[in-house]
Amino acid sequence: SAVISQKPSRDICQRGTSLTIQCQVDSQVTMMFWYRQQPGQSLTLIATANQGSEATYESGFVIDKFPISRPNLTFSTLTVSNMSPEDSSIYLCSVVLLGGRGEQYFGPGTRLTVT
Amino acid sequence: GNSVTQMEGPVTLSEEAFLTINCTYTATGYPSLFWYVQYPGEGLQLLLKATKADDKGSNKGFEATYRKETTSFHLEKGSVQVSDSAVYFCALMRAGGTSYGKLTFGQGTILTVHP
Numbered sequence: 009s010a011v012i013s014q015k016p017s018r019d020i021c022q023r024g025t026s027l028t029i030q031c032q033v034d035s036q037v038t039m040m041f042w043y044r045q046q047p048g049q050s051l052t053l054i055a056t057a058n059q060g061s062e063a064t065y066e067s068g069f070v071i072d073k074f075p076i077s078r079p080n081l082t083f084s085t086l087t088v089s090n091m092s093p094e095d096s097s098i099y100l101c102s103v104v105l106l107g108g109r110g111e112q113y114f115g116p117g118t119r120l121t122v123t
Numbered sequence: 124g125n126s127v128t129q130m131e132g133p134v135t136l137s138e139e140a141f142l143t144i145n146c147t148y149t150a151t152g153y154p155s156l157f158w159y160v161q162y163p164g165e166g167l168q169l170l171l172k173a174t175k176a177d178d179k180g181s182n183k184g185f186e187a188t189y190r191k192e193t194t195s196f197h198l199e200k201g202s203v204q205v206s207d208s209a210v211y212f213c214a215l216m217r218a219g220g221t222s223y224g225k226l227t228f229g230q231g232t233i234l235t236v237h238p
Binding site: 038039041043049050051052053056066100102104110111112113114115116117 | 155157159165166167168169172174212216223224225226227228229230231
């Protein structure tokens, strides 16, 4: 397995502002993803964070709203831009380990509340 | 497209009761199937997985068998404990190519076990 940390663990933000969430892994990984879990809902994939290139977004998510960076194999950031109350969710990063068997491991999540 | 459907919750059981949480899926190709668990106040953890038809995943007394003919991956445990109280998510990982690693989740089933 791997130790995955996310910062911040939670935040309360004003409408119209932006928040950047960091994800750090202690092992080499092949793939990193960002998911959203809205209150009482399941997880939805936002995008695949690609090392050194633009992220690949799922239908319904766009780069202007959720810019993502991944400068190296073990670190990624997700920014939630121009926030509205509808963005209140838990945001999770996940990884597939290099040399693993395809299992995906999740970070503890960042609980975001937009007022 | 790919989708996962879980039985409606919440599920409430007495300790030592038998547990079944139903999960069915729709997918192209041959996906891998997973059960994740989210204990109160904790992150998402991989519980078990199966990567091909008739595989049985097992962990911590939980089992699930990949049934291609019925497109199902039902989670079972013979005798639940209070400590099993959590939210359980069924998920599939799309098969190969650019979809590798991307998880599609069911809606989650809340399990509460009473002493």
